[in-house]
Amino acid sequence: MSYEGSTTWRKHDGRARALRYLAIVVAIAITALSWRALDIQYTFVVDAPRNLGDLLLRMYPPNLAYGAEILPPLVETINIAILGTGLAILISLPIAYIGAENTTPNAVTYALGKFLIVGTRSVNVIIWALFFVVIFGTGALSGVLAVAFRSIGFVSKLIAEGIEEIDAGQVEAIRAMGGSPLDVVVYGIVPQIKPAFVGVATYRWDINVREATVIGFVGAGGIGVYLDTAINFFQWSNVLTILIAILGIVIVSEVVSAYLRKKVS
Amino acid sequence: MLTITDLEKVYPTGDKALQGVSMEVDGNEVVSIIGPSGAGKSTLIKCVNRLTEPTSGSIVLDGEELTTLSKKELRKTRRDMGMIFQEFNLIERLTVMENVLSGRLGYMGSWDAFRRNFDDEDVQNAYEILDRVGVGGMENKRVDELSGGQRQRVGIARAILQRPKILLVDEPTSALDPETSFEVMEMLTEIAREEDIPVLINIHEVELALDYTDRIVGLTDGEVVFNGTPAELDENARDTIYRSGKSREETGTESQPQSQNESASSGISDASKEKSF
Amino acid sequence: MGSADPERSGGYPSSWERPTVFYSKNIKYLVYGAIGLFVLWSAWELRPSPARLIGGADAATSLLATMFPPDFTPEARGRIWTGMVESIAMSIVATAIGVVISIPIAVMAAENLVPRPVYYVGRALVSISRSLHELVLAIVAVVAVGLGPLAGVIALVIATPGFFAKLLAEELEDIDEGQADAIRALGGSPVQVLLYGVAPQVIPRMIGLIIYRWDINIRASTIVGIVGAGGIGVTLLNSFDRYEYDFSLAIILAIIAVVMFGEILSAVARRRVQ
Ligand SMILES: Nc1ncnc2c1ncn2[C@@H]1O[C@H](COP(=O)(O)OP(=O)(O)O)[C@@H](O)[C@H]1O
Ligand SMILES: [Mg+2]
Numbered sequence: 163m164s165y166e167g168s169t170t171w172r173k174h175d176g177r178a179r180a181l182r183y184l185a186i187v188v189a190i191a192i193t194a195l196s197w198r199a200l201d202i203q204y205t206f207v208v209d210a211p212r213n214l215g216d217l218l219l220r221m222y223p224p225n226l227a228y229g230a231e232i233l234p235p236l237v238e239t240i241n242i243a244i245l246g247t248g249l250a251i252l253i254s255l256p257i258a259y260i261g262a263e264n265t266t267p268n269a270v271t272y273a274l275g276k277f278l279i280v281g282t283r284s285v286n287v288i289i290w291a292l293f294f295v296v297i298f299g300t301g302a303l304s305g306v307l308a309v310a311f312r313s314i315g316f317v318s319k320l321i322a323e324g325i326e327e328i329d330a331g332q333v334e335a336i337r338a339m340g341g342s343p344l345d346v347v348v349y350g351i352v353p354q355i356k357p358a359f360v361g362v363a364t365y366r367w368d369i370n371v372r373e374a375t376v377i378g379f380v381g382a383g384g385i386g387v388y389l390d391t392a393i394n395f396f397q398w399s400n401v402l403t404i405l406i407a408i409l410g411i412v413i414v415s416e417v418v419s420a421y422l423r424k425k426v427s
Numbered sequence: 428m429l430t431i432t433d434l435e436k437v438y439p440t441g442d443k444a445l446q447g448v449s450m451e452v453d454g455n456e457v458v459s460i461i462g463p464s465g466a467g468k469s470t471l472i473k474c475v476n477r478l479t480e481p482t483s484g485s486i487v488l489d490g491e492e493l494t495t496l497s498k499k500e501l502r503k504t505r506r507d508m509g510m511i512f513q514e515f516n517l518i519e520r521l522t523v524m525e526n527v528l529s530g531r532l533g534y535m536g537s538w539d540a541f542r543r544n545f546d547d548e549d550v551q552n553a554y555e556i557l558d559r560v561g562v563g564g565m566e567n568k569r570v571d572e573l574s575g576g577q578r579q580r581v582g583i584a585r586a587i588l589q590r591p592k593i594l595l596v597d598e599p600t601s602a603l604d605p606e607t608s609f610e611v612m613e614m615l616t617e618i619a620r621e622e623d624i625p626v627l628i629n630i631h632e633v634e635l636a637l638d639y640t641d642r643i644v645g646l647t648d649g650e651v652v653f654n655g656t657p658a659e660l661d662e663n664a665r666d667t668i669y670r671s672g673k674s675r676e677e678t679g680t681e682s683q684p685q686s687q688n689e690s691a692s693s694g695i696s697d698a699s700k701e702k703s704f
Numbered sequence: 705m706g707s708a709d710p711e712r713s714g715g716y717p718s719s720w721e722r723p724t725v726f727y728s729k730n731i732k733y734l735v736y737g738a739i740g741l742f743v744l745w746s747a748w749e750l751r752p753s754p755a756r757l758i759g760g761a762d763a764a765t766s767l768l769a770t771m772f773p774p775d776f777t778p779e780a781r782g783r784i785w786t787g788m789v790e791s792i793a794m795s796i797v798a799t800a801i802g803v804v805i806s807i808p809i810a811v812m813a814a815e816n817l818v819p820r821p822v823y824y825v826g827r828a829l830v831s832i833s834r835s836l837h838e839l840v841l842a843i844v845a846v847v848a849v850g851l852g853p854l855a856g857v858i859a860l861v862i863a864t865p866g867f868f869a870k871l872l873a874e875e876l877e878d879i880d881e882g883q884a885d886a887i888r889a890l891g892g893s894p895v896q897v898l899l900y901g902v903a904p905q906v907i908p909r910m911i912g913l914i915i916y917r918w919d920i921n922i923r924a925s926t927i928v929g930i931v932g933a934g935g936i937g938v939t940l941l942n943s944f945d946r947y948e949y950d951f952s953l954a955i956i957l958a959i960i961a962v963v964m965f966g967e968i969l970s971a972v973a974r975r976r977v978q
Contacts, residue, residue: 189800192796193796193797193800195793196792196793196794196796196797197793197797199789199790199793200790200793200794200797200853200854200857200934201853202852202853202854202857206849206850206854207854209849210848210849210854210858213848213849214845214848214849214858216848217844217847217848238749241746241749244743244746245743245746245747245750248743280964281960284959284960284963284964285956285959285960286923286926286927286959288839288927288930289927289940289956289959292930292940292941292944292952293767296763296767296944296949297760297763297764297767298756298757298759298760298763299756301750301751302749302750303750303751303752303756306750329516329519331512331514331515331516332516332517332518332519334478334512334516335510335512335516335517335518336518336529336532337478337505338476338478338505338508338510339505339506339509339510339529339530339532339533339585339586339589340502340503340504340505340506340532340533341502341529341532341533341540342502342532342537344537344540344541345532345535345537345540348537348540348541349518349521349525349529349532349540350518353518353519353520353521354518354519354520356520357520372835372837373837375837375840376837376839376840379839379843379930379931380930386839386840389840389843390843393843393844393847401844401847405836405840405844408835408836408840409832409835409836412835412836413831413835416835425725522722522723524720524722525722528720543722545720547718547719548718550717550718550719550720551716551717551718552716553720554716554717554720555716558716566720567723
């Protein structure tokens with residue numbers, strides 16, 4: 163970032179410039195201190211690129227035959243994402259309801275809604291997975307629950323925002339013509355939150371495919387289990403195969419999710 | 428016939444929006460309510476179908492007291508009151524056809540409503556009314572693709588398809604440009620006459636009230652300060668309505684002979700009544 | 705209302721079907737049915753037997769019983785502190801290195817600054833970095849360089865361009881070309897064009913992005929230890945392996961506190977910069 167100084171001279175007076183330099187110096191100092199704190203041996207650092215390169219060389223070429231073998235866990239990974247997202251939505255609906263300003267019954271429920279939203283979001287999927295593996299044992303069930311709980315905050319927050327943006331006039335119109343409460347939901351509310359809903363669901367599913375690739379490291383199912391095994395048994399070409407496969411499903415789900423969102427706007 | 432007697436509305440905020448309003452809508456007359464904004468026009472209309480709960484007073488539609496209806500009875504009675512809104516209040520993301528047919532929701536089971544399983548006859552009528560309000564052929568368009576004028580036409584079609592005993596209309600043209608406003612008012616009053624439906628309509632623009640309605644009620648600060656034919660709305664009366672209550676004492680007398688000028692204005696061509704759909 | 709009047713209603717259809725994104729209602733139901741079956745089948749594959757769920761309830765109660773109260777004894781606090789300092793240090797170092805690596809990748813991924821083939825390489829690098837979860841990168845890094853924070857730093861460094869280079873590239877694509885052209889007109893080299901024509905326009909936004917990415921790296925740095933790549937995650941995994949769930953809870957609470965603190969700090973800092 164050596165160009166920093168050359169761009170600031172005409173825009174700032176001396177004091178601001180001094181402050182900028184100070185900030186840069188402090189940032190560099192903190193980074194250096196952090197590096198010291200990590201206590202990493204320099205030889206390791208120097209060797210790191212070579213080690214990474216070596217590893218890649220050992221991995222190449224990928225084991226194409228293994229590709230067929232990992233199809234089931236890949237499907238399982240996607241399924242964990244689908245079911246986890248679905249479950250997250252089910253759990254999120256009431257939370258979104260109490261977390262939206264215009265539908266929450268009172269201040270206490272609103273605070274509870276906000277707390278659940280922030281709380282669940284702050285715990286990483288792998289930590290949820292650790293817990294659920296303790297509770298339900300290894301396997302995809304724990305993975306689905308981990309993905310679901312991890313997603314609650316995100317999903318509830320966006321659905322709550324969708325609910326807050328509802329145009330009350332449309333609800334009023336259905337009531338005014340004698341529609342039942344169910345009609346009000348089906349005609350007055352659902353069409354209005356459908357795009358937000360589909361958007362959230364597909365977007366979160368996309369994120370969850372990525373999340374579902376790692377929960378296997380702690381035994382919660384999906385392709386991660388196979389990656390862990392392949393590494394433990396030094397099957398390097400299988401490792402590369404799995405990495406490519408993960409790349410594939412993540413990119414494909416991203417495309418699919420973007421397509422679906424566009425369809426429902 | 429709609430009869431409103433001593434209607435009062437006090438909002439929880441303490442706003443006295445209506446202070447003893449009495450008026451009637453009879454036969455198939457088109458009655459407009461004019462008045463400055465904040466006078467209580469919207470509140471009055473919404474009290475009739477109880478989107479807003481009146482504080483006290485009585486509202487009788489064709490012999491039925493509305494203010495005491497239970498929730499279930501209210502739903503049934505609301506089917507008889509078509510409402511047209513200032514901001515259209517259409518279901519923006521549904522098709523024109525679904526919006527128009529939603530006027531029949533009060534008559535449908537929830538499961539049928541969910542599946543959009545509408546009556547054949549309703550569908551046929553919906554096609555026809557769309558034609559009549561001038562948006563024929565647009566049934567498969569989504570409402571959010573339409574212009575303001577087109578939206579209000581769909582709003583009118585929806586209310587008409589309800590086959591109501593009265594139309595409640597809240598500033599139908601405030602969101603439209605002047606030219607479209609006239610078109611929409613023209614069409615609305617014409618169809619109401621053809622269908623023999625009385626109309627209670629809030630209007631902000633006095634011009635439209637003069638041109639298209641049979642009787643004008645002036646509302647100021649929640650009180651009726653004028654009730655007469657368009658011809659009777661002279662400068663003096665306008666002043667009373669829009670000068671917010673000053674010299675109300677003198678002009679208040681004008682609003683006494685309430686329903687006397689109705690018979691004169693409700694003699695709409697009988698021939699048009701046969702043109703039902 | 706007379707549909708009874710044949711003359712008027714005769715010409716109008718008596719049925720209407722909602723247009724659907726699928727070509728017909730039947731295909732729509734078919735698609736929905738297929739999706740439903742698929743979800744059911746996936747759920748079935750989980751084998752959520754009643755016995756398992758009941759066993760889970762038991763395990764959950766005993767887990768919760770062990771977890772509370774969280775273990776915040778001085779000894780535990782010391783271990784949390786050590787792990788957390790390592791995590792935060794990892795996040796800072798990784799952000800610094802990651803940003804330095806990301807800047808050229810961002811230039812490569814900016815459509816308006818480089819030739820097509822370079823652009824595609826840039827986009828591909830961004831895509832790969834984005835698609836692989838930090839933990840996948842971490843587990844591979846551990847294999848390559850061994851257990852410890854170096855692996856964690858490498859994982860976070862590799863993950864950084866997926867976010868940082870992508871957003872910086874978008875900023876670069878939005879720049880005012882005139883300023884870059886001015887430097888070109890003066891006979892500036894491509895590097896000079898970047899330094900004097902482009903950089904001044906994106907630096908404020910870039911600093912915001914750096915802080916934002918640091919925030920994300922803090923979160924990631926607390927978990928990469930679960931695959932052995934250093935930081936508080938190692939401490940957490942150990943506590944699980946030793947069934948010290950009260951210590952686990954203490955660690956998780958500490959992680960939440962640090963993550964939230966980082967989020968607030970980053971939000972405040974970004975607001976001040978921009
Ligand atoms: N929901 C409400 N809560 C409290 N006060 C309201 C509400 N709606 C309207 N009011 C008040 O009631 C009065 C009449 O409003 P309104 O009926 O909307 O008048 P108009 O339609 O003639 O402009 C105004 O003083 C307004 O502030
Ligand atoms: Mg109003």
